[in-house]
Amino acid sequence: MNEDILEQQLYDEEAETFRNQLATVTNEGKRKWVYPKKPTGRFHRARIIVSAILLLILVLTPFIKVNGQPFMLFDFLNRKFILFGILFGPHDFHLLVIAMISLIVFVILFTAVFGRIFCGWACPQTIFMEMVFRKIEYWIEGDSKDQRKLKSASWTGNKFVKKLTKQVIFFAIAFFISNIFLSYIIGIDELIKIITDPPSEHLQGLFAITVFSGIFYFVFSNFREQACTIVCPYGRLQGVLLDRDSIVIAYDNVRGEPRKKFKKDEGWENRGDCIECYQCVEVCPTGIDIRNGIQLECVNCTACIDACDDIMDKIKRPRGLVRYASLNSIQNKAKWRFTPRAIGYSALLTVLLTVLVILMLNRTDFSVTVLRTAGLLFQEQPNDMVSNLYDLNMVNKTFNDIPVTLKLENIDGELKLVGNEIVMKPQGNIDAKFLVLLPKNELSKMSTQIDIGIYHGDKLIKKVTTSFLAPMKKKDE
Numbered sequence: 001m002n003e004d005i006l007e008q009q010l011y012d013e014e015a016e017t018f019r020n021q022l023a024t025v026t027n028e029g030k031r032k033w034v035y036p037k038k039p040t041g042r043f044h045r046a047r048i049i050v051s052a053i054l055l056l057i058l059v060l061t062p063f064i065k066v067n068g069q070p071f072m073l074f075d076f077l078n079r080k081f082i083l084f085g086i087l088f089g090p091h092d093f094h095l096l097v098i099a100m101i102s103l104i105v106f107v108i109l110f111t112a113v114f115g116r117i118f119c120g121w122a123c124p125q126t127i128f129m130e131m132v133f134r135k136i137e138y139w140i141e142g143d144s145k146d147q148r149k150l151k152s153a154s155w156t157g158n159k160f161v162k163k164l165t166k167q168v169i170f171f172a173i174a175f176f177i178s179n180i181f182l183s184y185i186i187g188i189d190e191l192i193k194i195i196t197d198p199p200s201e202h203l204q205g206l207f208a209i210t211v212f213s214g215i216f217y218f219v220f221s222n223f224r225e226q227a228c229t230i231v232c233p234y235g236r237l238q239g240v241l242l243d244r245d246s247i248v249i250a251y252d253n254v255r256g257e258p259r260k261k262f263k264k265d266e267g268w269e270n271r272g273d274c275i276e277c278y279q280c281v282e283v284c285p286t287g288i289d290i291r292n293g294i295q296l297e298c299v300n301c302t303a304c305i306d307a308c309d310d311i312m313d314k315i316k317r318p319r320g321l322v323r324y325a326s327l328n329s330i331q332n333k334a335k336w337r338f339t340p341r342a343i344g345y346s347a348l349l350t351v352l353l354t355v356l357v358i359l360m361l362n363r364t365d366f367s368v369t370v371l372r373t374a375g376l377l378f379q380e381q382p383n384d385m386v387s388n389l390y391d392l393n394m395v396n397k398t399f400n401d402i403p404v405t406l407k408l409e410n411i412d413g414e415l416k417l418v419g420n421e422i423v424m425k426p427q428g429n430i431d432a433k434f435l436v437l438l439p440k441n442e443l444s445k446m447s448t449q450i451d452i453g454i455y456h457g458d459k460l461i462k463k464v465t466t467s468f469l470a471p472m473k474k475k476d477e
Contacts, residue, residue, distance in 0.1 A: 041306025120300035396424035
Protein backbone atom coordinates (compact mmCIF):
# COMPACT_ATOMS: atom_id res chain seq x y z
CA MET A 1 0.00 0.00 0.00
CA ASN A 2 2.84 2.38 0.91
CA GLU A 3 4.56 1.60 -2.40
CA ASP A 4 1.39 2.51 -4.31
CA ILE A 5 1.09 5.82 -2.42
CA LEU A 6 4.76 6.63 -3.05
CA GLU A 7 4.40 5.77 -6.74
CA GLN A 8 1.34 8.04 -7.05
CA GLN A 9 3.17 10.91 -5.30
CA LEU A 10 6.11 10.55 -7.67
CA TYR A 11 3.72 10.52 -10.63
CA ASP A 12 1.93 13.67 -9.38
CA GLU A 13 5.24 15.49 -8.88
CA GLU A 14 6.42 14.50 -12.37
CA ALA A 15 3.07 15.55 -13.89
CA GLU A 16 3.41 19.05 -12.42
CA THR A 17 6.96 19.70 -13.71
CA PHE A 18 5.51 21.16 -16.91
CA ARG A 19 4.55 24.27 -14.95
CA ASN A 20 8.22 25.05 -14.29
CA GLN A 21 8.90 26.11 -17.89
CA LEU A 22 7.23 27.11 -21.14
CA ALA A 23 6.42 24.34 -23.59
CA THR A 24 8.40 26.10 -26.32
CA VAL A 25 11.58 26.59 -24.29
CA THR A 26 14.20 23.91 -23.54
CA ASN A 27 15.83 23.36 -20.13
CA GLU A 28 18.79 25.35 -21.45
CA GLY A 29 16.53 28.30 -22.23
CA LYS A 30 16.66 27.89 -26.00
CA ARG A 31 13.71 28.17 -28.39
CA LYS A 32 11.97 24.87 -29.08
CA TRP A 33 10.45 25.15 -32.56
CA VAL A 34 6.89 23.83 -32.76
CA TYR A 35 5.90 21.68 -35.75
CA PRO A 36 2.19 21.02 -35.21
CA LYS A 37 0.58 18.25 -37.17
CA LYS A 38 -1.96 19.37 -39.76
CA PRO A 39 -5.34 19.49 -37.95
CA THR A 40 -8.51 17.95 -39.34
CA GLY A 41 -11.99 17.39 -37.96
CA ARG A 42 -15.36 19.01 -37.37
CA PHE A 43 -14.12 21.82 -35.14
CA HIS A 44 -11.32 22.67 -37.55
CA ARG A 45 -13.77 22.84 -40.45
CA ALA A 46 -16.00 25.14 -38.40
CA ARG A 47 -13.01 27.35 -37.58
CA ILE A 48 -12.11 27.57 -41.27
CA ILE A 49 -15.61 28.88 -42.04
CA VAL A 50 -15.54 31.39 -39.15
CA SER A 51 -12.02 32.53 -40.10
CA ALA A 52 -12.99 32.98 -43.76
CA ILE A 53 -15.97 35.14 -42.75
CA LEU A 54 -13.85 37.27 -40.39
CA LEU A 55 -11.09 37.69 -42.99
CA LEU A 56 -13.65 38.78 -45.58
CA ILE A 57 -15.08 41.31 -43.14
CA LEU A 58 -11.58 42.61 -42.38
CA VAL A 59 -10.63 43.01 -46.05
CA LEU A 60 -13.95 44.32 -47.41
CA THR A 61 -14.96 46.74 -44.62
CA PRO A 62 -12.58 49.55 -45.71
CA PHE A 63 -14.29 49.57 -49.13
CA ILE A 64 -17.78 50.04 -47.61
CA LYS A 65 -18.99 53.64 -47.52
CA VAL A 66 -22.03 55.36 -46.02
CA ASN A 67 -23.00 58.64 -47.69
CA GLY A 68 -19.56 58.81 -49.27
CA GLN A 69 -17.73 58.28 -45.96
CA PRO A 70 -15.94 55.16 -44.64
CA PHE A 71 -18.03 52.67 -42.68
CA MET A 72 -15.11 52.28 -40.23
CA LEU A 73 -12.21 54.67 -39.65
CA PHE A 74 -9.77 55.04 -36.76
CA ASP A 75 -7.77 58.19 -37.55
CA PHE A 76 -5.84 58.55 -34.29
CA LEU A 77 -3.61 61.37 -35.57
CA ASN A 78 -6.56 63.63 -36.39
CA ARG A 79 -8.74 62.26 -33.57
CA LYS A 80 -11.40 61.26 -36.06
CA PHE A 81 -13.30 58.02 -35.61
CA ILE A 82 -16.13 56.61 -37.71
CA LEU A 83 -18.04 53.61 -36.38
CA PHE A 84 -20.82 52.09 -38.49
CA GLY A 85 -20.96 55.27 -40.56
CA ILE A 86 -21.34 57.57 -37.51
CA LEU A 87 -18.66 60.21 -37.02
CA PHE A 88 -17.13 60.58 -33.55
CA GLY A 89 -14.67 63.25 -32.49
CA PRO A 90 -12.95 64.58 -29.35
CA HIS A 91 -16.30 65.86 -28.08
CA ASP A 92 -17.51 62.25 -27.92
CA PHE A 93 -14.64 61.13 -25.69
CA HIS A 94 -17.04 60.19 -22.88
CA LEU A 95 -18.79 57.75 -25.23
CA LEU A 96 -15.45 56.19 -26.14
CA VAL A 97 -14.53 55.76 -22.47
CA ILE A 98 -17.84 54.07 -21.64
CA ALA A 99 -17.57 51.86 -24.74
CA MET A 100 -14.02 50.80 -23.82
CA ILE A 101 -15.02 50.03 -20.23
CA SER A 102 -17.99 48.02 -21.55
CA LEU A 103 -15.68 46.08 -23.86
CA ILE A 104 -13.29 45.27 -21.01
CA VAL A 105 -16.16 44.10 -18.78
CA PHE A 106 -17.52 42.02 -21.69
CA VAL A 107 -14.12 40.35 -22.18
CA ILE A 108 -13.93 39.59 -18.45
CA LEU A 109 -17.48 38.18 -18.44
CA PHE A 110 -16.97 36.18 -21.63
CA THR A 111 -13.70 34.71 -20.32
CA ALA A 112 -15.17 33.90 -16.89
CA VAL A 113 -17.96 31.94 -18.58
CA PHE A 114 -16.44 30.57 -21.80
CA GLY A 115 -12.70 30.68 -21.15
CA ARG A 116 -10.25 31.69 -23.87
CA ILE A 117 -12.57 30.89 -26.78
CA PHE A 118 -11.87 34.29 -28.38
CA CYS A 119 -8.21 33.36 -28.85
CA GLY A 120 -9.00 30.19 -30.76
CA TRP A 121 -11.87 31.44 -32.90
CA ALA A 122 -11.59 35.21 -33.44
CA CYS A 123 -8.14 36.54 -32.47
CA PRO A 124 -6.37 38.01 -35.55
CA GLN A 125 -3.06 36.49 -34.42
CA THR A 126 -4.54 32.97 -34.34
CA ILE A 127 -6.54 33.38 -37.55
CA PHE A 128 -3.62 34.70 -39.58
CA MET A 129 -1.16 32.22 -38.08
CA GLU A 130 -3.21 29.04 -38.27
CA MET A 131 -5.55 29.74 -41.18
CA VAL A 132 -3.22 31.65 -43.51
CA PHE A 133 0.49 31.33 -42.82
CA ARG A 134 0.42 27.78 -41.45
CA LYS A 135 -1.76 26.60 -44.36
CA ILE A 136 0.79 27.99 -46.82
CA GLU A 137 3.56 26.26 -44.88
CA TYR A 138 1.74 22.92 -45.09
CA TRP A 139 1.21 23.48 -48.82
CA ILE A 140 4.88 24.22 -49.54
CA GLU A 141 6.78 22.11 -46.98
CA GLY A 142 4.28 19.39 -46.10
CA ASP A 143 3.04 18.14 -42.73
CA SER A 144 4.98 18.26 -39.46
CA LYS A 145 7.20 15.22 -40.24
CA ASP A 146 8.09 16.65 -43.64
CA GLN A 147 8.92 20.03 -42.09
CA ARG A 148 11.22 18.44 -39.52
CA LYS A 149 12.89 16.41 -42.23
CA LEU A 150 13.36 19.50 -44.41
CA LYS A 151 14.76 21.44 -41.44
CA SER A 152 17.44 18.83 -40.72
CA ALA A 153 18.28 18.17 -44.39
CA SER A 154 21.34 19.72 -45.99
CA TRP A 155 20.87 22.69 -48.27
CA THR A 156 19.91 21.63 -51.78
CA GLY A 157 18.23 23.40 -54.67
CA ASN A 158 14.87 21.95 -53.67
CA LYS A 159 15.19 23.10 -50.07
CA PHE A 160 16.36 26.57 -51.13
CA VAL A 161 13.41 27.00 -53.51
CA LYS A 162 10.88 25.88 -50.88
CA LYS A 163 12.30 28.10 -48.15
CA LEU A 164 12.64 31.13 -50.43
CA THR A 165 9.14 30.67 -51.91
CA LYS A 166 7.62 30.42 -48.44
CA GLN A 167 9.38 33.52 -47.12
CA VAL A 168 8.53 35.60 -50.22
CA ILE A 169 4.84 34.64 -49.92
CA PHE A 170 4.94 35.32 -46.18
CA PHE A 171 6.31 38.83 -46.72
CA ALA A 172 3.80 39.54 -49.51
CA ILE A 173 0.93 38.58 -47.20
CA ALA A 174 2.43 40.62 -44.35
CA PHE A 175 2.65 43.63 -46.71
CA PHE A 176 -0.98 43.11 -47.73
CA ILE A 177 -2.09 42.86 -44.08
CA SER A 178 -0.22 46.08 -43.25
CA ASN A 179 -2.00 47.93 -46.07
CA ILE A 180 -5.39 46.63 -44.94
CA PHE A 181 -4.80 47.82 -41.38
CA LEU A 182 -3.49 51.15 -42.72
CA SER A 183 -6.74 51.60 -44.67
CA TYR A 184 -8.60 51.57 -41.34
CA ILE A 185 -6.45 54.50 -40.18
CA ILE A 186 -6.21 56.76 -43.24
CA GLY A 187 -9.13 55.49 -45.35
CA ILE A 188 -9.12 53.37 -48.50
CA ASP A 189 -9.17 56.40 -50.84
CA GLU A 190 -6.02 57.85 -49.30
CA LEU A 191 -4.38 54.41 -49.38
CA ILE A 192 -5.15 53.97 -53.09
CA LYS A 193 -3.75 57.45 -53.72
CA ILE A 194 -0.52 56.53 -51.92
CA ILE A 195 -0.27 53.29 -53.90
CA THR A 196 -0.87 54.93 -57.30
CA ASP A 197 1.25 58.05 -56.71
CA PRO A 198 5.04 57.92 -57.25
CA PRO A 199 6.79 56.55 -54.12
CA SER A 200 8.85 59.77 -53.85
CA GLU A 201 5.68 61.68 -52.90
CA HIS A 202 4.98 59.48 -49.88
CA LEU A 203 8.38 58.49 -48.51
CA GLN A 204 7.23 58.67 -44.88
CA GLY A 205 4.22 56.46 -45.56
CA LEU A 206 6.33 54.02 -47.57
CA PHE A 207 8.84 53.78 -44.73
CA ALA A 208 6.06 53.25 -42.15
CA ILE A 209 4.31 50.55 -44.17
CA THR A 210 7.63 48.77 -44.75
CA VAL A 211 8.36 48.78 -41.01
CA PHE A 212 4.90 47.43 -40.15
CA SER A 213 5.19 44.81 -42.89
CA GLY A 214 8.52 43.74 -41.40
CA ILE A 215 6.95 43.44 -37.94
CA PHE A 216 4.04 41.35 -39.24
CA TYR A 217 6.46 39.20 -41.25
CA PHE A 218 8.67 38.61 -38.21
CA VAL A 219 5.70 37.71 -35.99
CA PHE A 220 4.19 35.17 -38.40
CA SER A 221 7.38 33.70 -39.83
CA ASN A 222 9.49 33.51 -36.68
CA PHE A 223 7.90 34.68 -33.43
CA ARG A 224 4.63 32.78 -34.01
CA GLU A 225 3.05 31.15 -30.96
CA GLN A 226 5.32 33.12 -28.63
CA ALA A 227 3.19 36.20 -29.34
CA CYS A 228 0.44 34.35 -27.43
CA THR A 229 2.56 32.73 -24.73
CA ILE A 230 5.03 35.52 -23.98
CA VAL A 231 3.70 38.89 -25.21
CA CYS A 232 -0.10 38.72 -24.98
CA PRO A 233 -1.29 39.44 -21.42
CA TYR A 234 -4.66 37.78 -22.01
CA GLY A 235 -3.34 34.27 -21.30
CA ARG A 236 -1.95 35.36 -17.95
CA LEU A 237 -5.25 37.00 -17.05
CA GLN A 238 -6.87 33.57 -17.17
CA GLY A 239 -5.52 32.90 -13.70
CA VAL A 240 -7.82 35.54 -12.22
CA LEU A 241 -10.67 35.35 -14.76
CA LEU A 242 -11.28 31.60 -14.82
CA ASP A 243 -12.81 29.46 -12.12
CA ARG A 244 -13.85 25.82 -11.88
CA ASP A 245 -17.17 26.58 -13.59
CA SER A 246 -15.62 28.26 -16.66
CA ILE A 247 -16.00 26.39 -19.95
CA VAL A 248 -12.52 25.52 -21.26
CA ILE A 249 -10.94 22.88 -23.45
CA ALA A 250 -10.23 20.19 -20.90
CA TYR A 251 -9.01 16.62 -20.67
CA ASP A 252 -11.39 14.31 -18.80
CA ASN A 253 -8.87 12.78 -16.39
CA VAL A 254 -11.63 10.89 -14.56
CA ARG A 255 -12.38 8.95 -17.71
CA GLY A 256 -8.88 8.95 -19.18
CA GLU A 257 -6.75 7.80 -16.22
CA PRO A 258 -4.80 5.67 -15.72
CA ARG A 259 -3.21 6.00 -19.14
CA LYS A 260 -1.98 2.93 -20.93
CA LYS A 261 -0.84 2.05 -24.44
CA PHE A 262 -3.55 0.50 -26.57
CA LYS A 263 -3.41 -3.19 -27.47
CA LYS A 264 -5.98 -4.58 -29.83
CA ASP A 265 -6.88 -7.71 -27.86
CA GLU A 266 -6.71 -6.10 -24.42
CA GLY A 267 -9.86 -5.15 -22.53
CA TRP A 268 -10.67 -1.83 -20.86
CA GLU A 269 -10.70 -3.02 -17.26
CA ASN A 270 -8.46 -1.22 -14.75
CA ARG A 271 -7.42 1.44 -17.25
CA GLY A 272 -8.60 4.74 -18.67
CA ASP A 273 -9.54 5.70 -22.21
CA CYS A 274 -6.30 7.60 -22.86
CA ILE A 275 -4.01 5.31 -24.89
CA GLU A 276 -0.92 7.58 -24.80
CA CYS A 277 -1.06 8.22 -28.57
CA TYR A 278 0.14 11.83 -28.09
CA GLN A 279 -1.97 13.03 -31.01
CA CYS A 280 -3.36 15.86 -28.87
CA VAL A 281 0.23 17.00 -28.30
CA GLU A 282 1.27 16.54 -31.94
CA VAL A 283 -1.43 18.89 -33.26
CA CYS A 284 -1.06 21.61 -30.60
CA PRO A 285 0.20 24.87 -32.19
CA THR A 286 1.70 26.00 -28.87
CA GLY A 287 3.35 22.67 -28.04
CA ILE A 288 1.53 21.85 -24.81
CA ASP A 289 0.00 18.64 -23.45
CA ILE A 290 -3.67 19.38 -22.76
CA ARG A 291 -3.76 16.43 -20.36
CA ASN A 292 -1.73 18.48 -17.88
CA GLY A 293 -4.71 20.75 -17.26
CA ILE A 294 -5.37 24.46 -17.83
CA GLN A 295 -2.25 26.25 -19.09
CA LEU A 296 -1.64 29.83 -20.13
CA GLU A 297 -0.26 28.62 -23.49
CA CYS A 298 -3.60 27.04 -24.48
CA VAL A 299 -5.40 29.22 -27.01
CA ASN A 300 -8.51 27.00 -27.19
CA CYS A 301 -7.94 26.22 -30.88
CA THR A 302 -9.80 22.84 -30.59
CA ALA A 303 -7.10 20.96 -32.56
CA CYS A 304 -6.64 18.53 -29.64
CA ILE A 305 -10.39 17.83 -29.53
CA ASP A 306 -10.47 16.84 -33.20
CA ALA A 307 -7.32 14.71 -32.86
CA CYS A 308 -8.60 12.88 -29.78
CA ASP A 309 -12.08 12.33 -31.26
CA ASP A 310 -10.47 10.78 -34.33
CA ILE A 311 -8.52 8.33 -32.15
CA MET A 312 -11.60 7.51 -30.07
CA ASP A 313 -13.48 6.68 -33.29
CA LYS A 314 -10.69 4.31 -34.35
CA ILE A 315 -10.59 2.40 -31.05
CA LYS A 316 -14.39 2.34 -30.71
CA ARG A 317 -14.55 4.52 -27.60
CA PRO A 318 -16.93 7.50 -27.03
CA ARG A 319 -15.82 10.91 -28.19
CA GLY A 320 -15.23 13.72 -25.71
CA LEU A 321 -12.15 12.58 -23.80
CA VAL A 322 -10.91 16.07 -24.63
CA ARG A 323 -13.80 18.50 -24.96
CA TYR A 324 -15.31 21.84 -24.00
CA ALA A 325 -16.16 21.43 -20.31
CA SER A 326 -15.77 22.98 -16.88
CA LEU A 327 -13.52 21.39 -14.26
CA ASN A 328 -16.50 20.94 -11.94
CA SER A 329 -18.44 19.09 -14.62
CA ILE A 330 -15.52 16.68 -15.05
CA GLN A 331 -14.54 16.16 -11.43
CA ASN A 332 -17.97 16.34 -9.76
CA LYS A 333 -20.35 15.71 -12.69
CA ALA A 334 -21.88 19.07 -11.82
CA LYS A 335 -24.17 20.83 -14.26
CA TRP A 336 -23.00 24.17 -15.61
CA ARG A 337 -24.21 27.15 -13.61
CA PHE A 338 -24.06 30.90 -13.91
CA THR A 339 -21.77 31.81 -10.99
CA PRO A 340 -22.31 34.83 -8.68
CA ARG A 341 -19.21 36.43 -10.16
CA ALA A 342 -20.59 36.06 -13.70
CA ILE A 343 -23.92 37.48 -12.50
CA GLY A 344 -22.10 40.51 -11.04
CA TYR A 345 -20.19 41.09 -14.29
CA SER A 346 -23.44 40.73 -16.25
CA ALA A 347 -25.21 43.29 -14.05
CA LEU A 348 -22.34 45.78 -14.44
CA LEU A 349 -22.23 45.21 -18.20
CA THR A 350 -25.99 45.73 -18.45
CA VAL A 351 -25.73 49.06 -16.61
CA LEU A 352 -22.84 50.24 -18.80
CA LEU A 353 -24.58 49.23 -22.04
CA THR A 354 -27.82 50.88 -20.91
CA VAL A 355 -25.98 54.14 -20.19
CA LEU A 356 -24.15 53.90 -23.53
CA VAL A 357 -27.36 53.26 -25.48
CA ILE A 358 -29.16 56.17 -23.78
CA LEU A 359 -26.27 58.52 -24.52
CA MET A 360 -26.12 57.33 -28.14
CA LEU A 361 -29.88 57.79 -28.64
CA ASN A 362 -29.68 61.32 -27.22
CA ARG A 363 -26.57 62.18 -29.22
CA THR A 364 -27.27 64.91 -31.80
CA ASP A 365 -25.33 66.05 -34.86
CA PHE A 366 -24.82 69.46 -33.29
CA SER A 367 -23.94 70.73 -29.85
CA VAL A 368 -25.05 74.31 -29.12
CA THR A 369 -24.38 76.43 -26.03
CA VAL A 370 -25.59 80.03 -25.60
CA LEU A 371 -24.53 82.04 -22.54
CA ARG A 372 -24.70 85.72 -21.72
CA THR A 373 -21.21 87.20 -21.87
CA ALA A 374 -19.69 87.11 -18.40
CA GLY A 375 -19.35 90.43 -16.59
CA LEU A 376 -21.97 92.27 -18.65
CA LEU A 377 -25.59 92.88 -17.65
CA PHE A 378 -27.32 94.98 -20.32
CA GLN A 379 -26.63 98.02 -22.47
CA GLU A 380 -29.13 100.79 -23.22
CA GLN A 381 -29.16 101.62 -26.92
CA PRO A 382 -30.62 104.51 -28.99
CA ASN A 383 -34.30 104.45 -29.97
CA ASP A 384 -35.26 103.16 -26.52
CA MET A 385 -33.69 99.74 -27.10
CA VAL A 386 -31.89 97.44 -24.68
CA SER A 387 -29.17 94.97 -25.75
CA ASN A 388 -27.55 91.89 -24.26
CA LEU A 389 -24.31 90.35 -25.52
CA TYR A 390 -24.17 86.55 -25.82
CA ASP A 391 -21.46 83.94 -26.39
CA LEU A 392 -22.27 81.14 -28.80
CA ASN A 393 -20.38 77.83 -28.94
CA MET A 394 -21.29 75.25 -31.60
CA VAL A 395 -19.86 71.85 -32.45
CA ASN A 396 -20.55 70.24 -35.81
CA LYS A 397 -20.45 66.44 -35.53
CA THR A 398 -21.25 65.80 -39.20
CA PHE A 399 -19.11 65.36 -42.33
CA ASN A 400 -20.37 68.59 -44.00
CA ASP A 401 -19.85 72.36 -43.86
CA ILE A 402 -22.92 73.83 -42.15
CA PRO A 403 -23.73 77.57 -42.57
CA VAL A 404 -26.12 78.66 -39.82
CA THR A 405 -28.36 81.63 -39.09
CA LEU A 406 -29.82 82.77 -35.77
CA LYS A 407 -33.41 83.98 -35.24
CA LEU A 408 -35.46 85.22 -32.30
CA GLU A 409 -38.38 82.85 -31.93
CA ASN A 410 -40.78 84.11 -29.24
CA ILE A 411 -40.40 87.88 -29.16
CA ASP A 412 -40.08 90.81 -31.54
CA GLY A 413 -36.61 92.23 -31.60
CA GLU A 414 -33.33 92.24 -33.45
CA LEU A 415 -30.41 89.80 -33.47
CA LYS A 416 -27.01 90.93 -34.77
CA LEU A 417 -23.92 88.79 -35.25
CA VAL A 418 -20.60 90.25 -34.13
CA GLY A 419 -18.27 89.42 -37.00
CA ASN A 420 -18.71 87.27 -40.08
CA GLU A 421 -21.43 84.77 -40.90
CA ILE A 422 -21.19 81.44 -39.07
CA VAL A 423 -20.06 78.42 -41.09
CA MET A 424 -19.34 75.27 -39.10
CA LYS A 425 -16.62 73.03 -40.50
CA PRO A 426 -16.92 69.22 -40.30
CA GLN A 427 -16.04 68.17 -36.77
CA GLY A 428 -15.44 71.87 -36.15
CA ASN A 429 -15.82 73.82 -32.95
CA ILE A 430 -16.78 77.48 -33.48
CA ASP A 431 -17.14 80.38 -31.04
CA ALA A 432 -19.08 83.54 -31.91
CA LYS A 433 -20.78 86.53 -30.28
CA PHE A 434 -24.10 88.14 -31.05
CA LEU A 435 -26.29 90.95 -29.77
CA VAL A 436 -29.99 90.73 -29.01
CA LEU A 437 -31.81 94.10 -29.03
CA LEU A 438 -35.35 94.44 -27.64
CA PRO A 439 -37.62 97.49 -27.22
CA LYS A 440 -37.55 98.72 -23.63
CA ASN A 441 -41.35 99.14 -23.56
CA GLU A 442 -41.76 95.40 -24.33
CA LEU A 443 -39.81 94.43 -21.21
CA SER A 444 -42.00 94.30 -18.11
CA LYS A 445 -39.49 92.66 -15.78
CA MET A 446 -35.76 92.54 -15.19
CA SER A 447 -35.27 89.04 -16.66
CA THR A 448 -37.18 87.91 -19.74
CA GLN A 449 -37.02 84.43 -21.26
CA ILE A 450 -36.15 84.41 -24.95
CA ASP A 451 -35.87 81.54 -27.46
CA ILE A 452 -33.14 81.58 -30.09
CA GLY A 453 -33.45 79.29 -33.11
CA ILE A 454 -30.35 78.02 -34.89
CA TYR A 455 -31.15 77.28 -38.55
CA HIS A 456 -29.37 75.57 -41.44
CA GLY A 457 -31.26 77.05 -44.34
CA ASP A 458 -34.93 76.58 -43.44
CA LYS A 459 -34.19 73.62 -41.16
CA LEU A 460 -34.24 74.23 -37.41
CA ILE A 461 -31.13 72.65 -35.91
CA LYS A 462 -31.77 73.51 -32.31
CA LYS A 463 -33.77 75.91 -30.18
CA VAL A 464 -31.98 77.39 -27.18
CA THR A 465 -33.69 79.16 -24.28
CA THR A 466 -31.80 81.83 -22.37
CA SER A 467 -32.55 84.97 -20.36
CA PHE A 468 -32.49 88.65 -21.37
CA LEU A 469 -31.69 91.25 -18.72
CA ALA A 470 -33.19 94.76 -18.76
CA PRO A 471 -33.26 97.72 -16.36
CA MET A 472 -35.89 97.62 -13.63
CA LYS A 473 -38.88 99.81 -14.51
CA LYS A 474 -39.65 102.71 -12.21
CA LYS A 475 -42.91 102.57 -10.23
CA ASP A 476 -44.46 105.51 -12.08
CA GLU A 477 -43.77 103.97 -15.51
